[in-house]
Amino acid sequence: MNREQENFRKQQPQTFGKRFNTRLIHGGKPFVSEAREVITPIYTTSTFRQKSFSDHSGYGYARGQNPTREAAETLVADLENAAYGFGFSSGMAAIDAALHVFSSGDTVLVLGNVYGGTDGLFRAVYENFGIHGREIIVEDTGISGDYQKKVLEAVKAAVTTEVKGIYFETPSNPTLAVLDMEEIVDTAKKYGLVTIVDNTFSSPYIQKPLDFGIDIVVESATKYLGGHSDLIAGFAVTNREDLAQKISSAQHLAGGILPPFDSYLLVRSIKTLSVRLDRQVENAVKLVRFLEENDAVDLVHYPGLPADPGYAIQRKQARNGGAMFSFLLNQRYDVGTFLDSLQIFTDGASLGGVESLIGHSASTSQRGVPEEQRQKLGILDNLIRVSPGIEDGEDLVADFQQAFARARKE
Ligand SMILES: Cc1ncc(COP(=O)(O)O)c(C=O)c1O
Structure with missing residues (x-):
């Protein structure tokens, strides 16, 4: 051998x-x-x-x-x-x-x-x-x-x-x-x-x-x-x-x-993967529900939402919609001010941690992707990616709420 x-x-x-x-x-x-x-x-x-x-x-x-x-x-x-x-x-x-x-x-x-x-x-x-x-x-x-x-x-x-x-x-x-x-x-x-x-x-x-x-x-x-x-x-x-x-x-x-x-x-x-993820998915759903109703947000990408085009396939092949989602911030809000105003979420280029992480994909993980390709794929300059952690969901929603208020341009 x-x-x-x-x-x-x-x-x-x-x-x-x-x-x-x-x-x-x-x-x-x-x-x-x-x-x-x-x-x-x-x-x-x-x-x-x-x-x-x-x-x-x-x-x-x-x-x-x-x-x-x-x-x-x-x-x-x-x-x-x-x-x-x-x-x-x-x-x-x-x-x-x-x-x-x-x-x-x-x-x-x-x-x-x-x-x-x-x-x-x-x-x-x-x-x-x-x-x-x-x-x-x-x-x-x-x-x-x-x-x-x-x-x-x-x-x-x-x-x-x-x-x-x-x-x-x-x-x-x-x-x-x-x-x-x-x-x-x-x-x-x-x-x-x-x-x-x-x-x-x-x-x-x-x-x-x-x-x-x-x-x-x-x-x-x-x-x-x-x-x-x-x-x-x-x-x-x-x-x-x-x-x-x-x-x-x-x-x-x-x-x-x-x-x-x-x-x-x-x-x-x-050992704690499922315990962590159950809370992370629960927090993702809470945040997505809040964002869906909010006029600071144009579109939410989350395959756990019945309105999402990926919902039926995701249901067939996955336990649930997962814990990750992204959204398009309305043009009346400033992306930088929104991210800088968050107090619980950490603006950082990763995901999946017990602490809530958030990031601007176009300037971080996907910055090497050519501009034209990014536009086609929907990686727009107002796209924000979210990885909820295991904190209390209500605190995460409140953090978004106060950051939207600060980020409103007019
Ligand atoms: C979907 C996906 N695949 C692969 C990687 C690369 O993993 P690593 O940073 O552990 O090398 C990442 C990192 O962000 C990722 O998000």
Whole structure:
């Protein structure tokens, strides 16, 4: 057995089968030493003693395997209903490793809005290696219900022999556009394309893309999985052994592994994922209801709203509308004054933390996306993205209320 096979062999068997909240606490494959600890310890070792000259079984060099990282990897795989899970030092490193399933000359169709960093990765890095991210940009005003149909038509029209994959987010960042995963998988299968979904906005508590036939799920664990705005991490999970082999090689050969301390923090944070998200979704619904009625707001993007064009698809494939939403501030209000006047919300470029975060996507996460493309995708200068935390919802509504009053121009 060579080193690569040895690393791959360390990937986990499926341990799922119990209900979700039980899996949050007991899922994955915690490592238990002879001391029989309840929690997998933080293994800060760069290498492991070989059992003997000829026995290379078990742990070797810690870039390849680390028990604390494996506890996190098996747990996230378990939650996503995946057979294989890989932990990375950031969400971007996870996305990068997943894109290693493609080869030079391949084209990947990138559907609609994706995180600005992903867009940048295709443009600034993969293009140089001959892997082309071809954007499928369908005008998305957030008010018409035919977005899914138009995207599917555009995908079919774009397929050539070079096209080998489809990459997308649902709901997307930052306009919360929803795509039907089953329909996209059906189309992908017809053309033999690998499908990759970024599940950052939902986490496996809200939706599990592999259940709909998606091949690889990537996610920034910096967000809901970490949940406390104190770490940067990412995962890639799959049920396909052929793809897992490639991601495994990218992980330990390119080396962007999830460190042991962050692995430990993640396992700890994941225990409260559903408890946190239940409150965050509740707060999102409270805020969205308030914004819908408010004349400071032109449009709210939230797939948990029956009026939202993504509502029916979201209901089919997710537990609820999730905790993220965005809205267009009316022109009579000043975006900067609104953001600067908030007292509870933090204006910061992240999401999914226990503290409420808010941001202006056009000048932060999506600033690298060309202006013309941003306009088409609805990432307008008055678009504000919101990630409610677990504070009292009434206080969050009151914070918006006072900031609107200050931001009114006339
Ligand atoms: C949807 C989405 N995917 C991926 C990433 C990248 O994750 P990270 O910052 O952990 O590298 C982000 C970060 O904001 C994101 O919002």
